[in-house]
Amino acid sequence: MFTVFRQSLARSRATVLGWGLSLALLSMYLMTFYDTLVEQQAGLQQLLAGYPPELMSFFGSGTEMFTPQGYLTLEFFSYMPLVLGIYAVLAGSGLLASDEENGTLDLVLAHPISRSRLFLGRFLAFLWDVFVILAISWVGFVIGMRWTHMELSWGELAIPFIPLAAVLLLFGSLALLGSMLLPARRLAAMLAGLVVVGSFFVTSLARVDENLEAVARFSPLNYYQSGDAVLGLNWGWLLGLIGVSALLALLAWWLFERRDIRVGGEGNWRVPMLWKKPAPAEK
Amino acid sequence: MDETVVILAQGLTKSYGRVRALRGVDLEVHRGEIFGFLGPNGAGKTTTIRCLLDVIRPDGGHARVLGLDPQVDPVAVRARVGYLPGELRLDDSYTVEGQLRFLNHLRSGKADWEFVRQLSRRLDLELKTPIKNLSKGNKQKVGVLQALMHRPELLLLDEPTFGLDPLMQQEVLGLLSEMQAAGTTVFFSSHILSEVQEVAGRVGIIRMGKLVEVADVAALISRSLRRARVRFKEQVDARELERVPGVRLLSADKLSALLEVEGEMNGLVKALAAFPIRDLDTERPSLEEIFLAYYAVDGKEGE
Numbered sequence: 001m002f003t004v005f006r007q008s009l010a011r012s013r014a015t016v017l018g019w020g021l022s023l024a025l026l027s028m029y030l031m032t033f034y035d036t037l038v039e040q041q042a043g044l045q046q047l048l049a050g051y052p053p054e055l056m057s058f059f060g061s062g063t064e065m066f067t068p069q070g071y072l073t074l075e076f077f078s079y080m081p082l083v084l085g086i087y088a089v090l091a092g093s094g095l096l097a098s099d100e101e102n103g104t105l106d107l108v109l110a111h112p113i114s115r116s117r118l119f120l121g122r123f124l125a126f127l128w129d130v131f132v133i134l135a136i137s138w139v140g141f142v143i144g145m146r147w148t149h150m151e152l153s154w155g156e157l158a159i160p161f162i163p164l165a166a167v168l169l170l171f172g173s174l175a176l177l178g179s180m181l182l183p184a185r186r187l188a189a190m191l192a193g194l195v196v197v198g199s200f201f202v203t204s205l206a207r208v209d210e211n212l213e214a215v216a217r218f219s220p221l222n223y224y225q226s227g228d229a230v231l232g233l234n235w236g237w238l239l240g241l242i243g244v245s246a247l248l249a250l251l252a253w254w255l256f257e258r259r260d261i262r263v264g265g266e267g268n269w270r271v272p273m274l275w276k277k278p279a280p281a282e283k
Numbered sequence: 284m285d286e287t288v289v290i291l292a293q294g295l296t297k298s299y300g301r302v303r304a305l306r307g308v309d310l311e312v313h314r315g316e317i318f319g320f321l322g323p324n325g326a327g328k329t330t331t332i333r334c335l336l337d338v339i340r341p342d343g344g345h346a347r348v349l350g351l352d353p354q355v356d357p358v359a360v361r362a363r364v365g366y367l368p369g370e371l372r373l374d375d376s377y378t379v380e381g382q383l384r385f386l387n388h389l390r391s392g393k394a395d396w397e398f399v400r401q402l403s404r405r406l407d408l409e410l411k412t413p414i415k416n417l418s419k420g421n422k423q424k425v426g427v428l429q430a431l432m433h434r435p436e437l438l439l440l441d442e443p444t445f446g447l448d449p450l451m452q453q454e455v456l457g458l459l460s461e462m463q464a465a466g467t468t469v470f471f472s473s474h475i476l477s478e479v480q481e482v483a484g485r486v487g488i489i490r491m492g493k494l495v496e497v498a499d500v501a502a503l504i505s506r507s508l509r510r511a512r513v514r515f516k517e518q519v520d521a522r523e524l525e526r527v528p529g530v531r532l533l534s535a536d537k538l539s540a541l542l543e544v545e546g547e548m549n550g551l552v553k554a555l556a557a558f559p560i561r562d563l564d565t566e567r568p569s570l571e572e573i574f575l576a577y578y579a580v581d582g583k584e585g586e
Contacts, residue, residue, distance in 0.1 A: 003388040011376060103372030107429075110336050111389035112362035260339035263329075263370045 004113065004121030005128075012091070012129050019087055020133045024140025030075045031144025034068075038149070041066045053208075068150050069160075073227030077160050081221055084133070084164070085171045085196035091129065092172030093189040095122045096256060097179035106263055119253050123176075130168050134161045152230065160229040166241035167224045171196055173248035180255035195220075220244070286350065287314045289437055289468045290335060294344030297330050297492075304330040306492035307344065312470050317463050319483030319500070320472040327492040328472035329369045332439050336366055349437060362390065365430035369441035369472070371422060373414045379403075379425055380410040386429050394432040402428050405454060419446040427455055431462065438462060440471035444478055456482050510566045511542045511551060516559040527554045 037044065045066075064070030096119065099105040109118065141157050174195060178188030199219040206216035216222045223237040290312035297305040305327045312318045322328045333339045335348050337357035346353055348360045373382055387394045403410050406424040417425070423446045430438060438459070444452040452475075459469050460482055473479050479486055480500055488496040496503070510533070513521070521540035525532045529545040544551055548565065555563065 003385065007385060103368075103370055104374050106333075106338060106368050107366070107371065107373070107386070107426075108389065109338055110361055110364075110366035110368070111386060112358045112391075113389050114358050258340075261333075263333075263368070 001113075001117040001121040004108075004118055005125050008122050008125030009128060012125065015087075015091075016129045016132050017136075019084070020136030023084075023133065023137035024143075027076065027137050027140030028144035031141060031148050031150070033075075034071055034148040034150050037071065038066055068152050069227045069230040071150075071227070072157075072160060072230065077164060077227040079200075080164055081167045081171075081224055082196060082200045084168055085200075086193065087133070088130065088168040088172040089175040089189050089192040089196060091126055092175030093179045093185045093192060095126055095172075095176050095179070097185035097188065100262055101185055103263055105261055109261055115257050116253065119256050123249060123253075126172055126176075127169070130165055130172070134165055137161070156230050159233060160225065160227050162233060163225040163229050163238055163241070166238055166245070167220055169245040170220050170241050170248070173245045173252065177248045177252040177255070180252045180259065288312070288347075289314050289349055290318075290470060291347040292331065292335070292344065293346075295331065295334055295341045295346060296343040297327075297334060297339065297341045304492055305334070305341065308489070308492070308494050310487060310494060310497070312468060314468055315463065315466060316485060317459060317469040317471070317483045319479035319486040320470060320489065321474065321476065321479060321486055322472070322489035323474055326489045328489060329441050330492075331489070332366075332369075332441050332470075332472065335439060336361060336364065362393075363436045365433065365435035365438045365440075367426045367430040367438075367440040367443055369445070371426040373417075373422055373425060375413075375415040378411055378413050379408060379417070382414055382425060383410070383429055383432065387432065390433055395434070398434070399428065399432045402431060402458075405458070406451065420448060420451065423447055424451070427458070431458065434462075434465070434467070436467060438467055438469045438471070440469070442473055443471050444473070444475065452478060508543055508545050509548075511544055511548070512539065512564045512566075513542065513555060513558070514539045514561040514563075516561045519558055524551070524554055527551050530554075 048065075065074045096105065099108070109115065138158055138161055142154050145152065145157065171192060175188055175192035178192050179185050182188045182191070199221045202212060202216050202219045203221040203224075206212040206219075206222070220241065223234075223240055225234050225237060288311050290310060292308050292310040295305050295308040295310075296303070308327065308331055310331070320328050320331070330339065334341045335346055335353055337353040337360070340354060349363050351360050353360045374385070377385065383394075383399060400410070402408075406428060408421060408424045408428065412421075414422070414425070423444075427440075427443055430440060430443075440459075443459070444455050447455060456478055459471070463469055469482075471479075471483075483500055485497065485499050486503065487494050513524075515521075515538050518537040521532060521535040524530055524540065524542060527550045529547070530551050531543040531545075533541040533543055535541070542551065544565075
């Protein structure tokens with residue numbers, strides 16, 4: 001299992017560093033504006049008062065943007081599930097299916113490693129990658145905080161990353177399950193991506209339209225705490241997200257244990273042709 | 284189960300949607316033999332091999348490999364088997380050595396690295412080369428090497444010489460013979476009949492998901508039809524030879540005859556004693572001709 005774990009980490013190293021360092025730079029950049037924002041609070045509040053409340057609600061608690069948790073929510077944590085959700089969906093859907101589709105899984109599974117161990121090795125590598133990306137981003141915030149007067153400890157700054165990790169785990173597990181159920185990785189990624197985007201918009205719009213509240217209850221991001229987690233974790237939501245993720249991952253494992261492994265290129269999904277290609281002219 | 288039986292399949296069936304890939308394959312491969320598994324593309328060779336490794340699950344029937352059920356104890360089976368997939372895909376991010384070391388780690392480092400170097404020299408394969416820079420043939424060499432490197436009890440090879448040049452094909456066939464001499468059982472699929480004829484002791488012929496023949500290569504060839512061309516010193520009526528049981532006259536003129544003989548040649552030789560013979564040539568059919576005979580049903584090739 002550790003061979004598979006190490007191999008998966010080696011393969012994703014560049015991607016993880018790319019995401020982590022980009023987000024760390026973004027974090028540092030965002031932190032430089034916090035003091036300026038607080039200094040101009042009075043003028044900005046007057047400006048924001050003119051904005052439609054629906055618009056402000058869409059991005060969370062707009063009036064609290066001058067508090068550390070409000071600022072972190074608005075500038076980073078509100079949209080990170082969408083941005084990093086794409087990463088989680090691509091990583092989750094490709095965890096096993098990309099090797100299956102390119103044909104390398106056939107050879108690996110002909111070696112003395114059980115499917116369960118292979119699954120676990122890959123899944124742990126995914127968790128580790130998410131952890132590393134978020135940890136590098138957190139380091140970016142910690143460095144950026146030195147240039148501001150934001151009064152948060154390093155530990156408090158780390159707390160909002162926990163619910164973010166939980167939703168990424170959920171999106172990744174959903175994409176992984178999709179890749180076990182559907183005939184192609186890209187189809188699984190596309191459908192899980194739709195869930196990510198749909199969840200983001202449904203949850204955001206439900207803040208301004210109470211008719212959507214019933215639908216939003218089914219949205220994973222309805223249970224995502226964002227920057228407000230600085231004030232304390234909502235354990236119910238957090239454990240709920242982790243529980244659903246575990247369930248999705250267990251289902252994916254169960255399916256992986258039972259399915260036939262395809263050889264490269266076999267059974268790929270294609271966009272169905274809406275029209276028939278004309279038959280080649282007979283010579 | 285008889286300990287001399289290394290592979291046992293009984294009534295294996297497998298379908299992919301509407302396509303019935305295996306329709307009840309019964310197979311026995313004995314310890315220490317080289318068994319050639321013949322069939323054209325799509326006949327069910329790869330499906331059979333993948334069922335034996337539990338990479339895919341049969342719909343019906345059962346299999347035993349080295350006395351173990353691959354579905355119950357796949358890890359134990361794979362630990363003792365070397366496998367070369369028909370559709371070999373390697374990880375392009377590795378060098379040859381990196382790929383081999385990764386696969387060896389999956390076997391808990393069972394391979395003898397001196398043996399790996401020896402094999403790589405024989406296969407003319409540079410271990411430091413990145414996989415992505417390898418030609419199709421060189422990738423196939425990596426596939427052969429990884430299957431052999433831990434000296435398995437059983438080799439399951441799906442088209443082992445595919446993509447190799449003739450010299451390297453001979454080298455690989457030589458390696459298989461050496462592995463057999465060292466006690467390894469070799470089960471390999473192919474549609475190159477000359478190579479099967481060269482190294483295999485027995486062959487199984489699979490057609491449309493069913494094993495239609497299992498026989499010793501030598502027996503298969505000797506019991507089949509052969510041709511005899513007879514040249515006479517003077518004009519004769521060769522039609523008399525058709526009275527010999529098992530002999531058919533294909534063509535004749537006054538000084539020669541072309542005959543087809545089924546089974547023993549004894550009757551024909553005795554009959555020819557009465558004729559003024561100048562010379563006699565007999566041709567055994569190649570395995571290829573026998574194989575094609577199994578597929579030439581109603582004027583059509585199988586699948």
